[in-house]
Amino acid sequence: xxxLTIDGLDVxxxxxxxxxxxxxxxxxxxxxxxxxxxxxxxxxxxxCLVEIEKMPKPVASCAMPVSEGMVVKTQSDVALxxxxxxxxxxxxxxxxxxxxxxxxxxxxxxxxAVAYGKGRGRYTDDKRTVTEKNLGPLxxxxxxxxxxxxxxxxxxxxxxxxxxxxxxxxxEHAEITTYVEKALTSELSGNIVDLCPVGxxxxxxxxxxxxxxxxxxxxxxxxxxxxxxxxxxxxxxxQVMRVLPRLNEDVNEEWLGDKSRHACDGLLKxxxxxxYVRRNGHLQAVSWPEAFAAIKERLSDLPGAAIAAIAGDLAxxxxxxxxxxxxxxxxxxxxxxxQDGAALDxxxxxxxxxxxxxxxxxxxxALLIVGSNPRIEAxxxxxxxxxxxxxxxxxxxxxGTKADLTYPVQHLGEDVxxxxxxxxxxxxxxxxxxxxxxxxxxxxxxxxxxxxxxRILGAxxxxxxxxxLVVDGWNGFNVLHTAAARVGxxxxxxxxxxxxxxxxxxxxxxxxGDVQAVWLLGADQIETNSLDRAFVIYQGHxxxxxxxxxxxxxxxxxxxxxSGTYLNTEGRVQRTRRAVFPPGEARExxxxxxxxxxxxxxxxxxxxxxxxxxxxxxxxxSFAVLDVxxxxxxxxxxxxxxxxxxxxxxxxxxxxxYMTDPISRASPTMARCTLEIGDHVKADARTGTNx
Amino acid sequence: xxxxxxREDIKTMDQPETFAFSPENQAEVAAIVAxxxxxxxxxxxxxLLDMAQRQSSGWLPRAAxxxxxxxxxxxxxxxxxxxxxxxxxxxKPVGRLHVxxxxxVPCWLxxxxxxxxxxxxxxxxxxxxxxxxxxxxxxxxxxxxxxxxAPVMQVNDDLYEDLTYDTAKAxxxxxxxxxxxxxxxxxxxxxxxxxxxxxxxLKDLAGDxxxxxxxxxxxxxxxxxxxxxxxxxxxxxx
Numbered sequence: 001x002x003x004l005t006i007d008g009l010d011v012x013x014x015x016x017x018x019x020x021x022x023x024x025x026x027x028x029x030x031x032x033x034x035x036x037x038x039x040x041x042x043x044x045x046x047x048c049l050v051e052i053e054k055m056p057k058p059v060a061s062c063a064m065p066v067s068e069g070m071v072v073k074t075q076s077d078v079a080l081x082x083x084x085x086x087x088x089x090x091x092x093x094x095x096x097x098x099x100x101x102x103x104x105x106x107x108x109x110x111x112x113a114v115a116y117g118k119g120r121g122r123y124t125d126d127k128r129t130v131t132e133k134n135l136g137p138l139x140x141x142x143x144x145x146x147x148x149x150x151x152x153x154x155x156x157x158x159x160x161x162x163x164x165x166x167x168x169x170x171x172e173h174a175e176i177t178t179y180v181e182k183a184l185t186s187e188l189s190g191n192i193v194d195l196c197p198v199g200x201x202x203x204x205x206x207x208x209x210x211x212x213x214x215x216x217x218x219x220x221x222x223x224x225x226x227x228x229x230x231x232x233x234x235x236x237x238x239q240v241m242r243v244l245p246r247l248n249e250d251v252n253e254e255w256l257g258d259k260s261r262h263a264c265d266g267l268l269k270x271x272x273x274x275x276y277v278r279r280n281g282h283l284q285a286v287s288w289p290e291a292f293a294a295i296k297e298r299l300s301d302l303p304g305a306a307i308a309a310i311a312g313d314l315a316x317x318x319x320x321x322x323x324x325x326x327x328x329x330x331x332x333x334x335x336x337x338x339q340d341g342a343a344l345d346x347x348x349x350x351x352x353x354x355x356x357x358x359x360x361x362x363x364x365x366a367l368l369i370v371g372s373n374p375r376i377e378a379x380x381x382x383x384x385x386x387x388x389x390x391x392x393x394x395x396x397x398x399x400g401t402k403a404d405l406t407y408p409v410q411h412l413g414e415d416v417x418x419x420x421x422x423x424x425x426x427x428x429x430x431x432x433x434x435x436x437x438x439x440x441x442x443x444x445x446x447x448x449x450x451x452x453x454x455r456i457l458g459a460x461x462x463x464x465x466x467x468x469l470v471v472d473g474w475n476g477f478n479v480l481h482t483a484a485a486r487v488g489x490x491x492x493x494x495x496x497x498x499x500x501x502x503x504x505x506x507x508x509x510x511x512x513g514d515v516q517a518v519w520l521l522g523a524d525q526i527e528t529n530s531l532d533r534a535f536v537i538y539q540g541h542x543x544x545x546x547x548x549x550x551x552x553x554x555x556x557x558x559x560x561x562x563s564g565t566y567l568n569t570e571g572r573v574q575r576t577r578r579a580v581f582p583p584g585e586a587r588e589x590x591x592x593x594x595x596x597x598x599x600x601x602x603x604x605x606x607x608x609x610x611x612x613x614x615x616x617x618x619x620x621x622s623f624a625v626l627d628v629x630x631x632x633x634x635x636x637x638x639x640x641x642x643x644x645x646x647x648x649x650x651x652x653x654x655x656x657x658y659m660t661d662p663i664s665r666a667s668p669t670m671a672r673c674t675l676e677i678g679d680h681v682k683a684d685a686r687t688g689t690n691x
Numbered sequence: 692x693x694x695x696x697x698r699e700d701i702k703t704m705d706q707p708e709t710f711a712f713s714p715e716n717q718a719e720v721a722a723i724v725a726x727x728x729x730x731x732x733x734x735x736x737x738x739l740l741d742m743a744q745r746q747s748s749g750w751l752p753r754a755a756x757x758x759x760x761x762x763x764x765x766x767x768x769x770x771x772x773x774x775x776x777x778x779x780x781x782x783k784p785v786g787r788l789h790v791x792x793x794x795x796v797p798c799w800l801x802x803x804x805x806x807x808x809x810x811x812x813x814x815x816x817x818x819x820x821x822x823x824x825x826x827x828x829x830x831x832x833x834x835x836x837x838x839x840x841a842p843v844m845q846v847n848d849d850l851y852e853d854l855t856y857d858t859a860k861a862x863x864x865x866x867x868x869x870x871x872x873x874x875x876x877x878x879x880x881x882x883x884x885x886x887x888x889x890x891x892x893l894k895d896l897a898g899d900x901x902x903x904x905x906x907x908x909x910x911x912x913x914x915x916x917x918x919x920x921x922x923x924x925x926x927x928x929x
Contacts, residue, residue, distance in 0.1 A: 163766035168775040179771040180753065 004070035019061035019072055020048055030074055031083060031112045033090075033197045034149035035062035038253065040158060045090070045149050047112065049082040050074045058082040080116075087116040090147050092123045094198070101145065103199030105212040109147065130175055135165075136183025137672040138190055138258055140207050146200035148174055152192035159255070161386045161406030162186035176200070183677050187379035187657055190261040194244065194254075203242065205262055205669040210234070210241045218579035219246055221566055222260040223314055223559045224661060226481035227358070227378045228568025229256050233264075233560050233579035240264045240560050240580060250359045250629065251568065257379040258673065259657060259664050264560070266667030270543045272555035273584025283553065288585065292599035294552050298535045299517055299600060304331025308506040308515045311337040311494050312522030312540065313483030313661055316564025316576070317623065319539075319556075319589035320485070320494045321616045322604060323521055326593055329602035333500030334515060337489025339523045340653065341503050342445055343453030343638075344479070344486070346495040349622075350632030351457065352487060354569040355475035356440050357629040362388050364476065366395045366436035368429065370419055370460065372444020373403050373652035377482050378569070382406065395436070397429050400446060400650040414649035416447075416456065420642070423459045425466065433467040440476035441469060445653035448479070452647060458638025475631040480569055482653050482660065484559075485522075487567040492620050510534040520546045521589070522556065524662055539592060541582070542662035554596070555586035558663060562588040563609065565616075570629035573622070704783060707747075710754035716742050720762065733765045736773055740780055749789055749847075750781040778832065788827040788866055790814070791845040797838040802855070806842050807831075809859035813867065826867060839884040840877055853879035853887070 001012045006023050013022045018041070020030050033045035043063035050061045053071040058078055073079055091113065098104045130143040150167060153176060157163040164184055168175050178184070193203050215234040222229040222243070230248035234241050243264045245256035275291035276283040286294075299307065309327050311320050320337060327335050338344060344352040356364065361384045374382040382405065388394050389407040398409040399418050412418045412429060421427035433439040441464060447456045460477065463469070469476035481487060489495070496502050501509055507530040509515040518531055522540040528549040538550035541558040559566075561582040565575050582588070587595075590612055597604040606612040617624040654660055658670040658677070712720055720739060727734045736759060743755040756774055760767040774780045781789070790810055794803045811817065814827050821828040837843045840852030844859060851862050851873070858878040865873050881887055 157766075163768055166768040166772040168771060170776045179768060179775070 002066045002068040002070070004066050004068070004072060006072040007074055013066055015066070017066050019050060019052070019059070019064045019066055019070070022066050023050075023061065023072070023074060028074055030061050031116065032062060033108060033112075033147060034151060036151055036154075036195060038159065039151060039154040039195075042150050042154065045147060046086045047083060047090075049079060049086065051076045051078040051082075083116045084118070087113060088118055088122070091117060091121060093128045093144070094147065095127065095144050097145070098199075101142070101199035102140075102202040102207055103145075103196070107199060108197035128172065133177045134181050134183070135178065135201075136185075136189065137669065137676050138204055138262055139184060139193060140202045140204040141200060142202070143175060143177075143200055145198050146176055147198055148176065149197055150176070151195040151197065152176060152201060155192050155195055156184070156186055156189070158390070159383055159386070160186040160188040160191075161383075162188075165192075185677055187257050187259070187376065188255055188383060190258045191245070191255050203262075205265060206242045210236050215241060216579070218560075218577050220560065220576045220579060221574045222256065223484035223566055223576065224260045224263055224664060225257065225378050225380075226484050226486065226569040227251060227257075227380050228484065228566060228570075228572060228574050229260055229380055230574075231256060231260065233577075235560075235579045238580045238583075240267050250357070250627075251572070252380045253384075255380050255383055259660070259670065262669045262673070263658075263664040263667040265669050266542075266663040266665070267558055267560060269666040269668070270662075271583050271586070272541055272543055272547060272553055273582075273586050274555060275585060276550070276553035278551040283550070288595070291552050291554060292596055295537060295596060296599050298551075299330070302517055305334070306514065306516045307332040307519070308334035308501060308509070308517070309519040309521060310335070310339050310503055310506060310523040310526060311485060311489050312339060312520065312524055312546070313485050314559060314663070315485040315489065315521045316559075316562065316566060316589065317485075317488040317492055317616065318564055318609065318612050319521060319593060320489050321492050321619075322590045322593040322597075322606075322612065323519065324492065324494050325604050326597045326600075326602060327519075328497075329597065329604070330600070333497030334506055334509075335494055335500065336496060336503045336506065337485060337494040339503055339526050340445060340449040340483075341453070342448040342486075343457050344448065344490055345454075345457065345637035346490050346493060348633065348635035348637040349491070349571070350470075350475065350477060350634045351461070351637035352479050352481075352490045353571040353632040354442075354478040354480060354629075355631040356478050357570050357631070358384055359629075361385055361440070362391070364388060364436075364438045364440045365393060366433055366439040367397070368422070368433060368439075368441045369396070369398045369400065369405075369409070370441065370443050371400050371447025371450075371456070371650040371652075372442055372480050373400065373405070373446075373654070374442065374444075374480060375403065375405050376654050376657035377444065377480060377652060379657075381480070381569075395432050397432070400444070401652060403652075414651075415645050416452070416643040416647070416650060417645050419447075419456070419459065419650075423463045423466075430463070430467060433463070433469065438474050438476065439467060439469050440478060442478045442480050444480050445482050446651045449653060450644075450647050450650075452641075452644040454639040455641045455643055456638075458640050459643060461636075461638045470634055475634070477634075478569075484566050484568070487569060487571050488565065491567055491571065491622060492616065507531070520550070522546070522662070539589060540662065541586065542666050544662040544665060554592050555582070555584070556589040556592060557582040557586055561586075564589075565613070565623065568629075571622070571632060572629040573624075573626050575626070707752045707754050710743065710747065710752060710758045712742070712758075713746060716746055724763070733763045733769070736763055736765065736770060737777075739763070740770070740774055744780060748787075749785045750783055784821070784825075785828040785830075786821045786825050788846050788863075789830065790827055790863065791830045791832045791835065793833065793835045793841070793843050794831055795833045798842040801841040803842040805856040806844055806854050806859045809854075809856045810844070810863060813860055813863040827863075837884075840881065849875035851875060851878055853877040853881055855879075 003012050009026050030048045032048040034042045041063050043060045048061045049058035051073040052059050133141045153165045156165050164178050193201050214236050218233045220231050220233050222231045229252035230246035232244045232246045243261050247254050274285045277286045277294045386407045396409045397412050399412050402411050422430045443460050464477045511530050513533050517535040519537045524544045524546040528545050531549050536550045537552045538546045539554040539556050541556050559576045560579045594604050658673040659665045664670045723738045724732050724735045739759045744751050756770045757767050760770040816829050818831040835843045835845050842854050844851045862873050
């Protein structure tokens, strides 16, 4: 471990550390533009120059490895003057348009110009101008502001694995561009806006809508996929202006998918802001008591078996728990949180979790992906797989519709028969898994929601046991969910009770007329025409498919409008925070269920969110442990039996990344993305609304 | 470099739809790619782009860059980066003769503006333009790497050095007519980069041979220049 001195302080750091990182350990911050700890070092902005004794010139500290006995001065006259000169050079061609620049107020260049800039420029010639680039519907450019740090190029090349940006020409004429004027096709493209240290890349949907100092910042959790990324919700008044990622090393590092980031304008569209009751075939706006009365009138004389409940993909654990209690009180065993019919086994927690954990992917050495396209189902998780791939010596195989996952995979085929061969041990990849020290399998909803899903689940358990995926200290069996609500629902048992019906059973019974009332807790992706004969209570926040067939609509709160508990695909318990209030008459979902229970004379035993959570944690203790991913308990799950090739290719559960839920389907930005960004996200001609 | 407007061009310009190496070039491509170790094939990008440019009459269409990217298994944008970085890759069509004239300091001091005037007189076009018949393109460049023989002009692969208004005009006129190409190199009859007024050192050692080596009678084969040079070197060490 080399010892060196920085600004008179001694520090011991491992060999290979850069001077900049060593200084950071001492709490000395060296200004920088191009250096980013998650990207390869470029050392082209020169802002991090320091003076090192016995070196003839100032040195770029981000690219200089430490050595024994180095004496570094970060605040000497030489270092400060060097930075001032660099700043002056950077500002030569930088327009002084901060008042009309969206980066203003959160701009690295602006901040550092305060510290190192001259008050007045000495440059009197014409500044260079650069034409704007079209990078698609999410990233707005003002390339004259670019200082050529290449963070965006390095991010797309390394982290996102979609090398579409580059630096063209050279010297005075250097430009960041795709060269062929195409929209970026990465699902992580929004991150280059965060990475840009100046205002060259800004968010197109957010352009000119708010200034950072007007925004209220609320730390929360994303629920538009099952990864549970840490986010910051920026609001002004009662409107969500933008969503930014927050650091969480175990989940999203500091990245965020484009849907999670940009679907927030869908929170303002098609909202349900008042209760409705269907009268004479038309939905009429009513007051809450009238809505409750309509429910009571219909439900009070129904036997429990004729009532059912289905929870959707965005339901929080509290409302599912409350609805489960209410269904129990009404005597109904018919409830399900698997609206896609996925064959998950609620009895064995390991059977529906991402047991390896997202951070654990980095320790794996072989991976089999079955019936999933992690790139569009969970782009941030996919970036973690790519990160592991870049470290080398990682064998990845894929069974499912062929797709560019941003890293090379061995594509074994699309048919379940290939998976069957691996399970039987006759396929060579079985040996690869078996000989690997830390093998893992990712099972997607594309496989589990098939009619033979339970048998695929059972087969995956067999191969996990046979190939040593589950051993002491390592659980390589993973289910990648696409819905934020799913693991929470499984964990708290929002599944059919004794003799209860599951989603398919409920829909079939509703067609027959056996189930006469169905409560949809934000469930949209079901065959709603099966519910024509039933009395449908739709509780949710968007007027999507479910609301159209409803007889009573109870307007709920979206994830930015309530404090709700969500379990991500790992089973990590996380909570959203309320950033804004629900619109109009809409209320937090657990409160609605609590109020209905009172109207139905089955008052639920909690009046506050705290007492509800206390009841939930008593019933299921795992909800009390926040922010920890623990592997599930292994057991016997799935069914035995032959897999059915007749069901077609193993696809992904998602056909269009940009539209998967009521919020993103209502978002104008996501609609533009669907239109403008290439065909790679559209596995087939269907759109998300086909459900 | 006239690259600034190329970006606009790539959208508006007539670009061929496809590109493929000719059969002879395919063999050459394989030989070039084979020079690099497994996994480092993309190192071959520059020679391949050069071959593609020669095959496409002196310029690189987008299809050619995409084809090279595909051959070498690299993202197209990385190939565009290389092709736009180096000024010797032409990203829009050039004439049959690509006339490049250096106007940087050494050439300028030795009369580059006269050479530019000669070229403009013969071709009738300004820098960055191609003659209407597509015979020639005139380009302004920085340094052709022969400063000792300034002023210098490059036409396709050949350098013409020690130019004057008249010699430059004569060279271009001959080339335009498709006559036997003038001998490339110094147009003042200088051998290699020898001093232009004859040897200034080593005269004693080399004896008569060096004394003869004056500007006037030096239209001899270039190989001899080497002898003279080594003789000079020998003198300096003594």
